[in-house]
Amino acid sequence: MDNIRLDNYSFNNSYTMYRVDSIESTNDFFKANYSLFKDKDCLVAKRQTKGRGRYNRVWLSSDDIIISILFKKLHNNTIIAPMAVCLALKELGINAGIKWPNDVYVDSKKICGILIEDEYKTKFEASIVGIGLNMLAKPELDVPGILDYVSIGKDQLIDLILKHYDMLIDTNPKSLIHQYQEWSIILNHSFNYKGKAYLAKRITEEGYLVGLCDDKEIIIKSDEIDIKSALIG
Secondary structure, eight states, X not given: OTTOEEOOXXXXXXXXXXXXXXXXXXXXXHHHHGGGSOTTEXXXXXXXXXXXXXXXXXXXXXXXXXXXXXXXXXXXXXXHHHHHHHHHHHHTTOOEEEETTTEEEETTEEEEEEXXXXXXXXXXXXXXXXEEEOSSOBGGGTBOOGGGTOOOOHHXXXXXXXXXXXXXXXXXXXXXXXXXXXXXXXXXXXXXXTTEEEEEEXXXXXXXXXXXXXXXXXXXXXXXXXXXXXXXX
């Protein structure tokens, strides 16, 4: 932990920021060390060497926003995290949407991935919210970057995201899910799940996806779904 340093930049007063130049994974670090940190501690990395997405997909990061937020209190992060990113982008004039469960898309392309990992022993211990947000476009991957749309520094954008995160934590859950569904890019579209076609009907307050097939509803708690790219946007 010698290379992890406290940042004196205040950001939002309710968060404490730590920084590291290079690390395998900010989420993995907090998973291994959450007992040493407090609620709303954040770790920002310049570079990840083994950054992971859902299902342990490996992705390398360099110029992007790489941040993990540690929560010691239980929140509905599956809903709140993508909404906080969307609100920050919308404040900058960027029209963003959410692909269930928590990817953020701009102009039909993924611009932000979020990995949420909860730690339990005999009870809830911690929740770690990892956010990877593309600042620079990656043409070879057909991935846009924030700087394609607006000129802003990484610290400023992190500040915006955390500001909205705090606001959403204090928002009525029913209001949250209503807004989440307004920004969803999959509702009322068809998607494939385990070899069958479903119609995305709604998102529950817990953040589960409700799909309809042959007049029967299915509740998907957390899994991969495929939706035609032409419908994303």
